[in-house]
Amino acid sequence: MNWITNFVRPKVNALFARRDTPENLWTKCPECGTMLFHRELTKALMVCTNCDHHMAISPRDRAASLFDGGTYVEVPVPAPIEDPLRFRDQKPYPARLKEARRATGQHEAMLVAEGEIGRTPIVAAIQDFSFMAGSMGMYVGNAIVAAAERAVERKAPLVLFSAAGGARMQEGILSLMQMPRTTVAVQMLKEAGLPYVVVLTHPTTGGVTASYAMLGDVQIAEPNALICFAGPRVIEQTIREKLPEGFQRAEYLLDHGMLDRVTHRKDLREELIVITRMLTGQPPAIMAELPPPAEPAPLVETPAGGEGAEPAPGPDEDGTPPAKAAE
């Protein structure tokens, strides 16, 4: 703790780290293999500019692109008991949670926020696939209940963005109990006469598809999102038949009446403004007069000085989690 460790070392590290960052400034599209510059990619809301593949977007970036002026207030979510089963596979469950928190900078797999879209107050619940595959545990259950309660309190529509690999196995039966629990939360909205809009993003699977993600008054999906209970590989192995092209993808489900809309991410905000206004009995908005959302922030953050906590290793370590999150 002296001048050298606090000041000189971070600066020197930052100097050398610059050389490493160019690797992190590019992301390879998992669909078409195009190398995409981060600034372009964040500007395009994490949609490949070459093939339109919709990559995962963090809940905070999603919220910023959704709300007027990118401003919103987080709704507090009651913390559940952590690791009630003392679950352990290769690693104890608390260690997995800790790792996910470090890698994503999120506390858990769902963010609840309130703000305005097109001057209509709404509550949004946004699931984060990069946090333990967006798995639904007690926290996610609590988040949805908190979101529904806040929506009822404010008489506002609830917009939910789903992304999940299913229930969180580390919480066993307690995670499965979130299916009826969240269903009751959705019912609360319906009884209060409030709209519930679901935006299904890639991928939404398992117990999430079997509960709150399929109960919307309007069901929207992002292009080519995989939406299913059991995945195509499992079905193929069970029925021993080749599945049709695009099976369980958003467009296929739209054709077969499971969805109302498939909407490109760049058009989502406008579409949600139209839908929420319509469902709350307001006149159509004049889009040009509405406050715009936030400009997407660049992915590589410039360290705003401060703490002397070695800003240099940050970008290096941060380079790994997005790669993991892509799978």
Ligand SMILES: [Zn+2]
């Ligand atoms: Zn692409």
